[in-house]
Each structure stands twice: as C-alpha cells, then as structure tokens.
Amino acid sequence: MLSRKSALSASSGIWMKSLGHLVVLASLCCLISGYSERDRVHDLMSKYPLIDGHNDLALQLRIRHNNRLSQVDLHNVSKVATDITRLQAGHVQAQMFAVYVMCGAQEKDAVRLTLEQIDVIRRMCTEYQDFELVTSAQELRNSEMRHKIACLISIEGGHSIDSSLPALRMFYQLGVRSMALTHSCNTPWAESSSKLYNVYQRQNNSLTHFGKAVVEEMNRLGMIVDLSHTSWDTAWAALKHSKAPVIFSHSSSFSICSHGRNVPDWLLLDLKKKHGLIMVNLHNNFISCSDDANISRVADHFDHIKKVIGAESIGIGGDFEGAVSFPQGLEDVSKYPALIQELLQRNWTESELADVLRKNFLRVFEEVERVRDRMTLSRPSEVQISFEEVQNPCRLVLRRPVPRGPSHQSPFSRAPHEPKGLPILAIVLLLSSLLMIE
Numbered sequence: 252m253l254s255r256k257s258a259l260s261a262s263s264g265i266w267m268k269s270l271g272h273l274v275v276l277a278s279l280c281c282l283i284s285g286y287s288e289r290d291r292v293h294d295l296m297s298k299y300p301l302i303d304g305h306n307d308l309a310l311q312l313r314i315r316h317n318n319r320l321s322q323v324d325l326h327n328v329s330k331v332a333t334d335i336t337r338l339q340a341g342h343v344q345a346q347m348f349a350v351y352v353m354c355g356a357q358e359k360d361a362v363r364l365t366l367e368q369i370d371v372i373r374r375m376c377t378e379y380q381d382f383e384l385v386t387s388a389q390e391l392r393n394s395e396m397r398h399k400i401a402c403l404i405s406i407e408g409g410h411s412i413d414s415s416l417p418a419l420r421m422f423y424q425l426g427v428r429s430m431a432l433t434h435s436c437n438t439p440w441a442e443s444s445s446k447l448y449n450v451y452q453r454q455n456n457s458l459t460h461f462g463k464a465v466v467e468e469m470n471r472l473g474m475i476v477d478l479s480h481t482s483w484d485t486a487w488a489a490l491k492h493s494k495a496p497v498i499f500s501h502s503s504s505f506s507i508c509s510h511g512r513n514v515p516d517w518l519l520l521d522l523k524k525k526h527g528l529i530m531v532n533l534h535n536n537f538i539s540c541s542d543d544a545n546i547s548r549v550a551d552h553f554d555h556i557k558k559v560i561g562a563e564s565i566g567i568g569g570d571f572e573g574a575v576s577f578p579q580g581l582e583d584v585s586k587y588p589a590l591i592q593e594l595l596q597r598n599w600t601e602s603e604l605a606d607v608l609r610k611n612f613l614r615v616f617e618e619v620e621r622v623r624d625r626m627t628l629s630r631p632s633e634v635q636i637s638f639e640e641v642q643n644p645c646r647l648v649l650r651r652p653v654p655r656g657p658s659h660q661s662p663f664s665r666a667p668h669e670p671k672g673l674p675i676l677a678i679v680l681l682l683s684s685l686l687m688i689e
C-alpha cells in the first residue's frame with residue numbers, strides 16, 4: 252500500500268506527466284492539423300487535378316531558344332515558372348498552351364509565326380512522354396487516367412488567322428481548340444481591350460459582320476471562343492452571338508482590380524447566362540492593380556466572382572510565362588495548392604473547388620462539342636471579309652485572269668503594292684505538308 256504522502260507525490264507526478272503529454276499532444280495536434288490541411292488539398296487536387304486556361308511557355312521557347320526544343324530539358328527549365336516537374340508538383344493535369352504571335356506581325360507574317368508556335372507546342376507535347384496532345388474533352392479525361400499532362404492548343408489573338416476562315420479551319424485541323432478573338436491589337440473585325448496599337452480603329456466597337464462569321468465558324472468547328480483581351484463591347488457582342496458557351500481564359504474581376512483586362516460584373520452576368528467560364532488570371536497587375544500581390548488578394552477575386560455568378564462559372568488561368576510578376580506564394584506552376592488551401596480556409600466546399608479545378612472547364616468544352624455536333628449539317632462558311640476592310644500591301648488576291656485590255660482590269664484583283672505571291676504559296680504548301688503528317 253502506498254502512504255498518503257507517496258500517493259500524493261505519485262499523483263502529482265502523474266499530473267506533471269500528463270501535462271507533459273498534453274503539451275506534446277497539443278504540438279502534435281498542430282503538426283497533424285497543419286499536415287492534414289495540406290493533405291486535404293493534395294487529396295482534393297489528386298482527385299480533381301487542375302485544368303489551367305493559359306500558359307505562355309511556347310512564347311518563352313521562342314524568345315529564349317528561337318523554338319529550338321533540343322536546347323532545353325522540359326523537365327527542368329531555369330528562368331521560367333513552368334516545367335514538367337513543377338506542373339506535376341502543382342497537380343496541373345491539363346494546360347492550355349497559348350499560341351501567341353506579336354501584334355506587330357499583323358498584316359505581315361502572323362500566319363507563319365502562328366504555324367511555328369503550333370509546331371513547337373505539338374513537338375513539346377509529343378516528344379515528351381509526360382505530355383499528351385489532346386483535342387477533345389474525352390481525350391482530356393483519358394489523359395488523366397494515363398497520368399499524363401494534357402496539352403490543349405489555343406491561339407491568342409484573332410490576327411493569327413489574317414481574316415481568313417479557311418486559315419481558321421486549317422488551324423483547327425492542326426489541333427487548335429480555342430482562340431482569343433484579339434490580343435493587344437484590334438483586328439479588322441474585332442476590338443481589343445488595349446489601345447497599344449493604333450490599328451483598325453472604328454466607330455462601332457462590337458463585332459463586324461465578318462467577326463460574327465468567325466464566331467459562327469468557331470461554333471461550327473467546336474473551337475472555344477476566348478474573350479480575354481477583347482474590349483467589353485466585343486466580348487458582349489460575341490457572347491450574344493455565340494451558340495456555345497464562351498470563356499475568358501485568363502482574366503480577373505474588374506470590381507476587385509479596375510484593369511481593362513478584367514471583367515466587370517455586368518459582363519459576368521451575361522457570361523453566366525451563356526453557361527460560360529472565367530478563368531482567373533494570377534498576374535499581379537490584374538490581381539491588385541500594382542506590381543505586388545498576395546494569395547489573399549487573389550482569393551478576393553474568387554470570392555467576389557462566386558458572389559456574383561457562382562462557383563460553377565469559375566476556373567483558373569494562371570498566365571505564367573505571359574507576365575512577369577506573380578503573387579507571393581504563387582510564383583510558379585507548382586504553387587497552385589497554396590491557392591486551393593486559401594480557398595478552403597475561406598469555406599469554399601470541396602465540391603465548389605472540384606468545379607473550379609476542372610469540372611467547369613470540362614462542362615464548357617463538352618457543351619462546345621455538342622453545339623458542333625448539332626451543326627454538322629452546316630457547310631463550312633464561305634464568308635469572306637471585304638477587300639476594303641483588309642487592304643494592305645502584303646495581301647495578294649488571287650483571281651481568274653481577266654481578259655486583256657486596260658478597261659477590263661479589275662481594281663480589286665491586286666493589292667496596291669503587290670509583293671510576290673510566293674509567301675502565300677509557301678504557306679499553302681506548308682499547310683498541306685503538315686496535314687499529310689497528320
């Protein structure tokens with residue numbers, strides 16, 4: 252039997268011990284809960300890996316390596332924010348890779364440059380086992396089961412088609428499944444949000460007759476209409492005209508940061524009516540309207556857009572490689588889990604986040620495909636832009652020779668300072684040889 256004294260000291264010993272245990276337990280709990288929060292994000296993102304709307308890696312390959320893919324190992328690329336290792340760490344399962352051609356190429360060699368950017372993305376996504384080029388929602392789903400990173404090709408800027416629906420169709424044949432109607436320059440048929448380039452200024456800012464034909468042809472082909480970079484008037488007109496849902500592949504909320512590249516609430520409401528999608532851009536200038544931003548500010552955009560149009564209308568379009576500054580904690584493609592963790596802490600449900608991560612995009616892509624399937628009886632559009640709208644020295648108009656005699660010479664058969672027809676022939680040849688590889 253223990254004496255009273257020894258019993259007391261024993262119990263105080265036990266008490267001290269339990270206190271010690273408690274402290275250990277408490278810190279363990281912290282550790283565990285810290286881990287479990289991250290685990291929860293990783294579990295969620297493993298189940299619903301991200302489909303990201305916009306990445307400019309191909310532009311960096313052009314700038315840094317002149318598209319010589321052999322000079323880089325895409326598993327580990329220095330000085331950029333995107334490589335295979337970090338895409339995998341960030342649970343990025345699908346990436347829309349932008350085919351971006353500088354606006355300065357409009358009326359010049361935009362079509363050639365576009366082909367070259369498509370080529371480098373196709374090479375990247377076929378020469379690396381971790382990537383897989385996909386062209387349909389079903390292929391995208393399959394690629395996830397094969398643990399591949401799916402590549403989708405999207406053209407960033409309507410100047411890439413040089414106002415030609417046949418060129419648009421050929422880009423579709425090469426695997427392009429989305430196109431932004433403009434980049435920073437107006438096209439002859441659509442207006443940009445930027446006033447950087449003083450080209451094709453017009454009184455009426457909505458889509459022209461030919462612009463509407465572009466949207467219709469994209470609907471018929473099953474190409475997603477992307478409204479990032481267009482003016483709000485053009486976005487509104489395209490939204491109204493499109494038979495299929497449209498997206499903003501990399502734009503944020505104008506209410507949170509009043510930048511012209513962001514989307515105002517009234518336009519978000521139209522987007523929702525069309526069952527479309529806004530994929531939030533992470534670039535500091537669009538997040539905080541300054542060079543500095545943090546994850547909390549990014550989450551404010553998500554909260555606001557959810558309040559206005561619901562989580563079913565939101566996705567993520569990081570814009571890595573297309574911009575220079577990104578929020579602290581979101582510096583590269585491996586950091587997406589930090590954003591999802593912030594949204595979980597703000598009481599976003601797992602089901603809402605599954606929508607944002609991938610289900611919304613898949614829904615939109617499948618709806619775009621359904622609209623295409625409903626239009627199978629429509630013939631390829633033969634709408635042509637009028638010569639007056641695209642009059643420029645580089646444009647050669649091929650016509651049947653007219654009978655001799657100056658009075659019969661058609662004024663529209665040739666552009667004013669006609670260059671050789673070789674560039675166009677070369678493009679036609681290049682396109683047809685590419686198609687034969689296909």
Ligand SMILES: *[C@@H]1O[C@H](CO)[C@@H](O)[C@H](O)[C@H]1NC(C)=O
Nearest residue numbers: 324326327328329330336337
């Ligand atoms: C990536 O390459 C750099 C050198 O360029 C090297 O220091 C680094 O360890 C590599 N990282 C991985 C994950 O291989």
Ligand SMILES: *[C@@H]1O[C@H](CO)[C@@H](O)[C@H](O)[C@H]1NC(C)=O
Nearest residue numbers: 454455456457458459484488
């Ligand atoms: C521009 O066109 C739209 C639709 O065609 C029309 O509703 C609008 O009034 C026009 N705006 C101007 C300034 O002409």
Ligand SMILES: *[C@@H]1O[C@H](CO)[C@@H](O)[C@H](O)[C@H]1NC(C)=O
Nearest residue numbers: 538539543544545546547548
């Ligand atoms: C994030 O940035 C905003 C300004 O954009 C600032 O008000 C806020 O305090 C910052 N939050 C954190 C956690 O640093």
Ligand SMILES: [Zn+2]
Nearest residue numbers: 407480501573
């Ligand atoms: Zn962009």
